Amino acid sequence: xxxxxxxxxxxxxxxxxxxxxxxxxxxxxxxxxxxxxxxxxxxxxxxxxxxxxxxxxxxxxxxxxxxxxxxxxxxxxxxxxxxxxxxxxxxxxxxxxxxxxxxxxxxxxxxxxxxxxxxxxxxxxxxxxxxxxxxxxxxxxxxxxxxxxxxxxxxxxxxxxxxxxxxxxxxxxxxxxx
Numbered sequence: 100x101x102x103x104x105x106x107x108x109x110x111x112x113x114x115x116x117x118x119x120x121x122x123x124x125x126x127x128x129x130x131x132x133x134x135x136x137x138x139x140x141x142x143x144x145x146x147x148x149x150x151x152x153x154x155x156x157x158x159x160x161x162x163x164x165x166x167x168x169x170x171x172x173x174x175x176x177x178x179x180x181x182x183x184x185x186x187x188x189x190x191x192x193x194x195x196x197x198x199x200x201x202x203x204x205x206x207x208x209x210x211x212x213x214x215x216x217x218x219x220x221x222x223x224x225x226x227x228x229x230x231x232x233x234x235x236x237x238x239x240x241x242x243x244x245x246x247x248x249x250x251x252x253x254x255x256x257x258x259x260x261x262x263x264x265x266x267x268x269x270x271x272x273x274x275x276x277x
Contacts, residue, residue: 134148204239
């Protein structure tokens, strides 16, 4: 982490700038330019917005709710945000690996919990249950071995393809029992 201090500072700077500072400056700039270059030069608009202060007040009262609705639509009513999230998962190897790991670990946890409950009730496990557990364990082992192939958890498309193939193989075998 210490070696990345410069890049971390750069990341925080860019986010602080783009999220807060640039937003405030852009809002001030837009309000000033639109009023003094457009509204101030047109008498019809000057009747609606007689002063710069009233222009800001009206714009805030109307603009803020409109922008809230646009933001809501962006996140909840359009495919725009879903697409952004998909791209984030595609390009972020840590998120992608976390998802793939959970897809392997959750079935293992479920099976182990079922077996613990069964053993707690002093019931014997069947050969079929032990085979199922071994298959799940094999999937976990395949994922772990691919993690070792990855250097410093840096994204490698070959490893990602292998992980996807393991998941596809597992899904096809669970949906089409042979």
